[in-house]
Amino acid sequence: MKISIVRDSETLRYAAEELAKYLHLMDADVSAEVLVSNACGEGITLGLLSDLGLPTDDVDDEMIDDVIDADINALCGYVAGSNERSVLMGVYNYLKSAGCYWVRPGANGEYIPQKSMKEHVFRMRKKADYPFRGQCIEGAVSFEHVYETILWLPKVNMNLFMIEQIIPYNYMNRWYRHTVNTRLDESNEPPYEQYCAYVDEWEKAIKKCGLQFHALGHGALNEPFGIRHMISGQHYDVPEETKKAFALVGGKRELCNSSPFFTQVCMSQDWVRKRIVTWLADYLEEKPYIDFLHFWLADYKNNHCECEDCIQKTPSDWYVQMLNELDAELTTRGNHAKIVFIMYVDTLWPPIVEKLNNPRRFILTTAATTRAPGDTYSDRRCPDGIPAWKRNQHSSPNKGFEQLLSFVDAWKPVFDGPRFLFEYFLYTKHFEDPGYMQFSRNLARDMKHLHLTGFHGVMSDQTQRASFPTGLPNAMQGEFQFDSSADVEAYIDSYMQVSFGTDWQAAKNYLDGITQLFAVDSLAQKTDVTAQDTGAEDDHSKKADIFGNEEAGKSIAQVSAYVDAFADTVTKNLQVSDPCQRESWRILVYHGEYCKRLAGIYVELSKNNAEGATRLLDNMIDYLSEVEPEIHSYFDLVLFAQRIKQIIAGI
């Protein structure tokens, strides 16, 4: 058969090659030849909606909106999209309709059934419910962890990836130096140039899939002044001349907390703003394939400049002034990249005097760092509105999502355009539900309620290693933002069927049982993510409910026997012939031991024995260090250790 691509672009060619590859894997009788052709008569044609004369009235912005239109009957027809990634996603939707699935990133996550495709019929026309659906690099991750994730995203209808910072050295470095692992050391850490080469390869993969490429964010603010953020705790030599650009805080112009990541600049100085704007515009010229440039201020609070000029306006006013200057510079240079600005810490408050001159250039994001346990998204606003802003006297408002929406309302006179949430679902929150089952259902529920918030999607700041025991929450995040009308339980059942095969119902029941026995509500985080990480949260009344919780302790104490009772089913299924399903069961071997050890820790906490829990955690980290080579693609030891230590410490 023939697969015709209407235009010879990298993404369409990749879509055609993927289609040919998986058709052949499903049905050895199907052998496809990829050719560039306008002819629509024979085989399957791939192209944009406009190429194939299909309606485009539901497409507002080709770079953002994903519309898939496909009609294939007996290996004849077309897959079209509003943009090239939609064509690729359309191909995967066609393959999924025939039973293929990608249950987690990587080759071992591919489930490809044997099936004759000669009679298969597929028809879809769908505009994604949310135009921003994807992940941002986080955790402790290798080149491969991120690379496999990028290739996986369009397979679950996600459409973007963000590489934060110029070189996300701190995230990769934690993996390559094996910072938490007690058995592996840093002897195989690659040189810095290799990290840069990895980023190049990721960027190529993002463009190959046609994904929205989001870049920068935190960590670039001091780059124009010659200081590259590497990792926290590192020593940075800063010339006196450069310090003149830093914010004046407490009478000093110095690195905040010794890190350029946290250091604000003195935004009232013309040369400082100009240096930043020119640097950002140059950076976009160097990387013209960046679709969305995230220009954010530093990642800290109470550190804005107190100089005579800066105090004349709020940080948000200076920020918006710089955003306007950047927009003007890009317009002069003919660059059409979108700029993503962020409501974060001080810039949660809207500017008082400045306005955005060209709102069409911009997209808004904001970090949803705090949400009460059990709360889903709603359209509720904070009855008190927003608190008064005071320079460098910011205490985390921490009034949850309602207040965030009040801040969004306050910004609306300045900006009422596209916006998405920067969320933290699989940063560390997934560790609070070792079975992932309630966590996944809550996530799907959130995606169904997202429309109430006025946000146009979620960028998930998360480790790219979060499929332990399953990739269910990751997959649901994409699929339920693409089509929020999907049925949650039906989706879970179909996911479990392809993941585990014949004994899928037993596996599903088992994981539901793990979630239930762990009394996961008692483990839920109550503190703000930022506060946890910076240690700024000293309100220990927000510790998890597991402390002194006898009832939860009693339930969790049953985990060990429960895991043992399922061991025979796991062992039996280690022999199944399908490699994807075999891998799903293999993961449960390690996951079982993980649950038993984790249960021991929580039982100690239920008796208020933090010391005993710490001792067990140390042993557990040593065990996980030993088996990390077996599970590293699915489990992030660094973030796990970080979160469980925080839970034990009551934050």
Ligand SMILES: [Zn+2]
């Ligand atoms: Zn200043």
